[in-house]
Amino acid sequence: MARETVLTPGHLIHPAFVREGITEPVPIASMPGQQQETIASLILAVRDAVDAGCAAVLLFGVPEHKDAEGSQAWAAEGIVQRALRSLRHEFGDRCVLIADCCLDEYTDHGHCGVLRADGSVDNDATVTLYTRVAVSQAAAGADMIAPSGMMDGQVAAIRGALDSNGFADTAVLAYSAKYASVMYGPFRDAADCAPRFGDRRSYQMDVANQREAVRRAVGDVVEGADMVMVKPALTALDVVARVRDATDVPVAAYCVSGEYAMLHAAAAAGAFDERSAVLESLTAIRRAGADLIITYDARRAARWLREELNGV
Ligand code: PBG
Numbered sequence: 001m002a003r004e005t006v007l008t009p010g011h012l013i014h015p016a017f018v019r020e021g022i023t024e025p026v027p028i029a030s031m032p033g034q035q036q037e038t039i040a041s042l043i044l045a046v047r048d049a050v051d052a053g054c055a056a057v058l059l060f061g062v063p064e065h066k067d068a069e070g071s072q073a074w075a076a077e078g079i080v081q082r083a084l085r086s087l088r089h090e091f092g093d094r095c096v097l098i099a100d101c102c103l104d105e106y107t108d109h110g111h112c113g114v115l116r117a118d119g120s121v122d123n124d125a126t127v128t129l130y131t132r133v134a135v136s137q138a139a140a141g142a143d144m145i146a147p148s149g150m151m152d153g154q155v156a157a158i159r160g161a162l163d164s165n166g167f168a169d170t171a172v173l174a175y176s177a178k179y180a181s182v183m184y185g186p187f188r189d190a191a192d193c194a195p196r197f198g199d200r201r202s203y204q205m206d207v208a209n210q211r212e213a214v215r216r217a218v219g220d221v222v223e224g225a226d227m228v229m230v231k232p233a234l235t236a237l238d239v240v241a242r243v244r245d246a247t248d249v250p251v252a253a254y255c256v257s258g259e260y261a262m263l264h265a266a267a268a269a270g271a272f273d274e275r276s277a278v279l280e281s282l283t284a285i286r287r288a289g290a291d292l293i294i295t296y297d298a299r300r301a302a303r304w305l306r307e308e309l310n311g312v
Pocket of ligand 1: 100102103104105112148149183184185186187188200255256257258
């Protein structure tokens, strides 16, 4: 009766990795219980998420061929484009399809953009490529494009490209406050996208900064973002709360791969009960102000929440 925060399956978004050139799903060693999907196994996973009541699916592609520009990211027959078409065909409007829009899974050097001769990331040239990725994902059926590369001006450019290509109804979920975090370690196995040299600190945010996160989120809304995101979640709850207060669009928090790995390793070591730990963490992220949570536990947590409702 006195509870201030509710957590339901409809608050949870299921992230999925779809990999080109495999015939069976491949387990992700650093994320026990998670796997790279074939299109067929992706459909099964998404059916499970939809049946459990999850809000949406966030799709990442792992292409067979990488190059300096990451051209498979905008290929009409790219793995994410094919997966989007299959999911739309299979589920119609029963599932919201969000496409991660970035280049790191597609470039041979692993950075989120194209490089200048000196190895630094060229912001504006990268944004131009993001617009191509976004339009191709929208054409393949994405409801929402989620630019995650943290380039300046990416939201405005993507919004403009979607509008001028007939995709005015496709929404933008901006990764607004994405920290340069160690917590993305396991993701780089999952999506095969560790930078071959250097790090992402020239485009991702300094963990020490809070005001900058608020400024970026507000700026992304001005540029046309329909929702904003804070990432990671558990180490940025203060940021989630401030961004929730400072904006009037839905705020998503991404409970990232390292958070998943950390919690499950601790549970496996007997530190605490896994189910209780997952539900407590997700409730805390909601309490901080997140309207939506992207979590690798989405499907399981959704089932646990239903069991709780049914008194199990
Ligand atoms: C970049 C991207 C990353 C994640 C989501 N989008 C990796 C990175 O920035 O290094 C990380 C998600 C996670 O760790 O779960 N396309």
